[in-house]
Amino acid sequence: MTFDLFDSLPAQPDDDAAEALAPGAVLLRRFARDDEQALLTAVRGVIASAPWRHLITPGGLRMSVAMTNCGTYGWVSDRTGYRYDPVDPDSGQPWPPLPAPFLALATRAAAAAGYDGFVPDACLINRYLPGTRLSLHQDRDELDLRAPIVSVSLGLPATFLFGGLRRADRPARVRLAHGDVAVWGGPSRLAFHGIAPLVDGDHPLVGPRAHQSDVSQVALNGH
Template sequence: MDDLLAPLRPRTVLAEGAVWLPGYALSQTHTLHNAIAEIHKQAPFRHFQTRMGRMSVAMTSCGKCGWVADMAGYRYALSDPGTGNSWPAMPDALRHLAVQAAMEAGYANFQPVSCLINRYAPGAKMGLHQDRDEGETEAPVVSVSLGLPARFSFGGLTRSAPKRVIELLDGDVVVWGGPSRFAWHGVSSVRETFHPQTGAMRYNLTFRAINGSRFRP
């Protein structure tokens, strides 16, 4: 069904510097799922506990550093707090996809050093937030959707700015940077349905360039 819909969902500019690429990763989903499974073996998914409570989205990472959260806040850590080991290396297939998607959106020379992998079960969501902790304001964020559909809200530079809501399907990619680098964005509660590759799950890969000074142990 996603393949049939792809021609009907053209490349779309969401805001200045932000581009939606429907179906861009669709031909690579099998490879991406295999990579996620291998990363999970080394750095299992977990629900971080924060001052606001337990996050509904399960997370893991790969690359030089990974995004982590606890009672002290949010940060990029060099090691997995669950295992004490370094995060798994970023697979070449993931890195290549992120670089090519960034280029397609108009961002040359993107060099992602971290990939956050989110797993959404039905009911899981990601509240409105900004990506502000990377220290690389010139580099975009590249987000890849896999599996179940999700309603993605993309707004402006203030939380109250008007938001555009789009339905992200399997293989969709969204890239934002430049004037939209600090745009507020979030994901509504994932609906309970079924996808042939992921069952009742949605996965999201978020690639970022991180300034080395932001790495923590």
């Protein structure tokens, strides 16, 4: 996410300072630490209603990362394409509501990154197990791209890949730790990003996995 690219991971700072990563993008170290229990309880509540699933890409490939959603809209993928849908295709029911801890944290993190008035209506939750990864992609299925993406990391450390506006741009490698929150919008809103294969480990609260919750505003006023 920085423009100084290195093969090794940067050292994590000792303080809780915000790191400017790119124009319109910022990393808030440990921003979610005080909310970790409430956030993990919220995740467990979401998966009780909308269990983890491995989506199929339009090309017919099974994603290695397990996913679920909460909020007014959920991001889904199948042979017909990528899209947001107000209904969980597995249950035929609306997605679970966006939990209050996620709503409050996302609004607060967006403001800290310079995006005041952020009102999210969707949250995609990814579960990474050791060896799983998420290839470089753009978040471009939202109808309104003026709002940022707020991404909350919980569990094992992960290597966040953050590139430019072209897939060919070499991505920076940024180490994400438990409680870190990344926010990107404005000129970086359509930056390609992903997660490198997760390294094996065991987190005291989450176990041998990492959760990444991407909170977004699919459309203003629910349209």
